[in-house]
Amino acid sequence: xxxxxxxxxxxxxxxxxxxxxxxxxxxxxxxxxxxxxxxxxxxxxxxxxxxxxxxxxxxxxxxxxxxxxxxxxxxxxxxxxxxxxxxxxxxxxxxxxxxxxxxxxxxxxxxxxxxxxxxxxxxxxxxxxxxxxxxxxxxxxxxxxxxxxxxxxxxxxxxxxxxxxxxxxxxxxxxxxxxxxxxxxxxxxxxxxxxxxxxxxxxxxxxxxxxxxxxxxxxxxxxxxxxxxxxxxxxxxxxxxxxxxxxxxxxxxxxxxxxxxxxxxxxxxxxxxxxxxxxxxxxxxxxxxxxxxxxxxxxxxxxxxxxxxxxxxxxxxxxxxxxxxxxxxxxxxxxxxxxxxxxxxxxxxxxxxxxxxxxxxxxxxxxxxxxxxxxxxxxxxxxxxxxx
Amino acid sequence: xxxxxxxxxxxxxxxxxxxxxxxxxxxxxxxxxxxxxxxxxxxxxxxxxxxxxxxxxxxxxxxxxxxxxxxxxxxxxxxxxxxxxxxxxxxxxxxxxxxxxxxxxxxxxxxxxxxxxxxxxxxxxxxxxxxxxxxxxxxxxxxxxxxxxxxxxxxxxxxxxxxxxxxxxxxxxxxxxxxxxxxxxxxxxxxxxxxxxxxxxxxxxxxxxxxxxxxxxxxxxxxxxxxxxxxxxxxxxxxxxxxxxxxxxxxxxxxxxxxxxxxxxxxxxxxxxxxxxxxxxxxxxxxxxxxxxxxxxxxxxxxxxxxxxxxxxxxxxxx
Numbered sequence: 001x002x003x004x005x006x007x008x009x010x011x012x013x014x015x016x017x018x019x020x021x022x023x024x025x026x027x028x029x030x031x032x033x034x035x036x037x038x039x040x041x042x043x044x045x046x047x048x049x050x051x052x053x054x055x056x057x058x059x060x061x062x063x064x065x066x067x068x069x070x071x072x073x074x075x076x077x078x079x080x081x082x083x084x085x086x087x088x089x090x091x092x093x094x095x096x097x098x099x100x101x102x103x104x105x106x107x108x109x110x111x112x113x114x115x116x117x118x119x120x121x122x123x124x125x126x127x128x129x130x131x132x133x134x135x136x137x138x139x140x141x142x143x144x145x146x147x148x149x150x151x152x153x154x155x156x157x158x159x160x161x162x163x164x165x166x167x168x169x170x171x172x173x174x175x176x177x178x179x180x181x182x183x184x185x186x187x188x189x190x191x192x193x194x195x196x197x198x199x200x201x202x203x204x205x206x207x208x209x210x211x212x213x214x215x216x217x218x219x220x221x222x223x224x225x226x227x228x229x230x231x232x233x234x235x236x237x238x239x240x241x242x243x244x245x246x247x248x249x250x251x252x253x254x255x256x257x258x259x260x261x262x263x264x265x266x267x268x269x270x271x272x273x274x275x276x277x278x279x280x281x282x283x284x285x286x287x288x289x290x291x292x293x294x295x296x297x298x299x300x301x302x303x304x305x306x307x308x309x310x311x312x313x314x315x316x317x318x319x320x321x322x323x324x325x326x327x328x329x330x331x332x333x334x335x336x337x338x339x340x341x342x343x344x345x346x347x348x349x350x351x352x353x354x355x356x357x358x359x360x361x362x363x364x365x366x367x368x369x370x371x372x373x374x375x376x377x378x379x380x381x382x383x384x385x386x387x388x
Numbered sequence: 389x390x391x392x393x394x395x396x397x398x399x400x401x402x403x404x405x406x407x408x409x410x411x412x413x414x415x416x417x418x419x420x421x422x423x424x425x426x427x428x429x430x431x432x433x434x435x436x437x438x439x440x441x442x443x444x445x446x447x448x449x450x451x452x453x454x455x456x457x458x459x460x461x462x463x464x465x466x467x468x469x470x471x472x473x474x475x476x477x478x479x480x481x482x483x484x485x486x487x488x489x490x491x492x493x494x495x496x497x498x499x500x501x502x503x504x505x506x507x508x509x510x511x512x513x514x515x516x517x518x519x520x521x522x523x524x525x526x527x528x529x530x531x532x533x534x535x536x537x538x539x540x541x542x543x544x545x546x547x548x549x550x551x552x553x554x555x556x557x558x559x560x561x562x563x564x565x566x567x568x569x570x571x572x573x574x575x576x577x578x579x580x581x582x583x584x585x586x587x588x589x590x591x592x593x594x595x596x597x598x599x600x601x602x603x604x605x606x607x608x609x610x611x612x613x614x615x616x617x618x619x620x621x622x623x624x625x626x627x628x629x630x631x632x633x634x635x636x637x638x639x640x641x642x643x644x645x646x647x648x649x650x651x652x653x654x655x656x657x658x659x660x661x662x663x664x665x666x667x668x669x670x671x672x673x674x675x676x677x678x679x680x681x682x683x684x685x686x687x688x689x690x691x692x693x694x695x696x697x698x699x700x701x702x703x704x705x706x707x
Contacts, residue, residue: 229684241668242418359534367529
């Protein structure tokens with residue numbers, strides 16, 4: 001648009017004015033290289049990933065090179081870059097690198113080793129939590145967008161009721177009744193399936209089974225509305241406090257409380273994509289629903305979902321840090337950036353590095369994720385894309 | 389309009405009912421009971437635990453507990469398990485403490501984010517826009533508790549003013565002027581912290597909204613008419629860009645009761661967030677459930693208000 005060459009010129013050099021023939025990936029990469037903030041975010045993220053993996057190998061195992069749990073009480077609260085006092089330490093207690101790069105905490109543990117261990121925790125919490133959220137979101141959003149107009153029949157509700165009842169009975173140790181219910185439910189389901197295939201009308205006394213109750217879409221969207229009513233941090237805090245402390249609980253809970261955005265998003269994508277011509281063509285070819293969903297619709301819907309997942313990782317890491325800070329996070333022997341900071345707050349004036357090292361680390365990593373995610377959103381959004 | 393209101397109110401009541409059921413189930417099906425909170429306390433004999441369970445209806449089946457709880461909630465007779473005080477009274481007291489934080493924080497958010505966002509949009513891709521964008525991401529990414537400690541160190545070492553709590557201990561005997569100044573100083577840091585995230589998010593939103601409007605045909609027409617840039621930006625563009633923000637007033641409502649757990653615990657501010665935190669620590673189910681219920685009701689009321697506001701403001705929308 002910027003080059004307004006005269007028409008004669010343009011006719012002469014026709015090829016240069018054609019849009020560049022690049023694959024979508026190359027085009028995205030090209031735009032990413034131009035967006036310097038997003039590129040920086042990506043680089044920091046890759047470095048962080050490397051550090052976390054390296055940190056895991058260096059700090060775990062029976063005899064780690066950098067032991068995050070080694071207590072040296074005579075080396076309390078040493079500032080960063082200080083050399084250990086060699087006369088008062090046994091040889092196996094000396095830090096592997098010769099100095100305390102980030103100092104030591106109130107128990108004389110090497111903060112650098114603890115930070116390395118925490119990097120892996122932050123990474124897994126972010127990825128697993130967002131993986132769960134995106135998985136649920138794509139599943140529910142896809143069902144809601146693709147099959148949304150179908151009705152749930154009262155037979156379906158009956159089936160699920162029987163199933164839930166069977167599970168409850170199984171938990172109450174009434175196994176025979178549970179088994180009977182399970183068999184009745186599955187037999188009914190199979191009978192209905194066979195009946196549907198034969199396209200004969202149901203007997204009058206069983207007409208009510210096929211009674212439509214509500215649309216699938218309505219059900220899922222109401223579920224989203226209900227989940228959005230909960231104050232999310234408060235809900236996470238409540239559940240984490242009630243359950244026994246464990247890192248897996250935190251991942252699962254953060255995941256289970258943050259799928260609503262992805263669901264709405266995927267649903268909207270599916271709703272618009274399923275009306276497109278290429279989907280109609282695929283359907284006219286007699287391609288099965290699964291194949292249409294996974295080969296034709298999903299690839300078109302997945303890029304923006306990945307962008308929101310990147311932003312989700314950033315917020316999951318912040319949530320984990322916040323929980324650890326409040327004392328509900330990952331239980332003590334494990335170091336995370338949140339609980340290093342939380343332990344360090346008592347020494348904020350004497351040993352500020354205990355607050356600043358994890359704080360700055362969280363800030364940089366979360367910032368990298370946010371910059372990369374937002375940059376990708378701009379790049380993938382054709383409305384905001386500048387023509388070149 | 390009336391039909392729409394009726395329908396959405398019914399829908400929201402149903403949603404609220406499910407929220408109440410789910411939150412009740414989450415709390416009661418989780419392992420552990422309030423009677424087990426302090427197993428080492430010698431005062432907790434088995435008879436004592438049994439008496440507590442009867443007193444709090446914990447020995448009844450779940451659906452009966454549910455009915456009793458919400459009956460008590462709606463008649464206002466619900467009491468906290470910690471100190472037997474009425475929950476609604478306690479919440480009201482804490483709400484009054486949180487209110488100044490909320491009001492100052494909201495005012496800061498809305499007064500800062502609009503000028504920053506509009507200027508960013510006008511100077512798109514300029515130095516100002518780039519740095520404002522980066523600053524916004526920085527503020528979104530910084531963990532609130534870390535930022536709080538940085539600010540505390542700065543303010544305490546440089547300005548020598550007290551920041552923790554709602555007022556300095558023993559200041560009640562001082563003159564009114566000193567007390568007002570004291571309260572103001574204590575209010576500054578927590579409300580700035582509460583506003584930072586809001587400013588960052590809202591200014592980005594204002595920017596993208598403005599950018600979208602600036603690209604519209606009627607703005608190009610306004611330029612073509614030779615209007616001054618002030619008229620174009622503030623009369624033609626801004627007025628249209630403001631539409632979605634009117635609805636945001638509805639979304640503020642839930643923030644009223646949310647409070648911030650982390651900020652209020654750092655500053656020992658006796659507000660709603662801190663109350664929720666204490667209730668969770670003490671497994672004070674009535675307080676947790678009541679707070680949850682009120683928040684959910686406010687969220688739903690907020691969406692209803694924003695729908696209605698949108699209809700009033702934007703004549704193109706008819707429901």
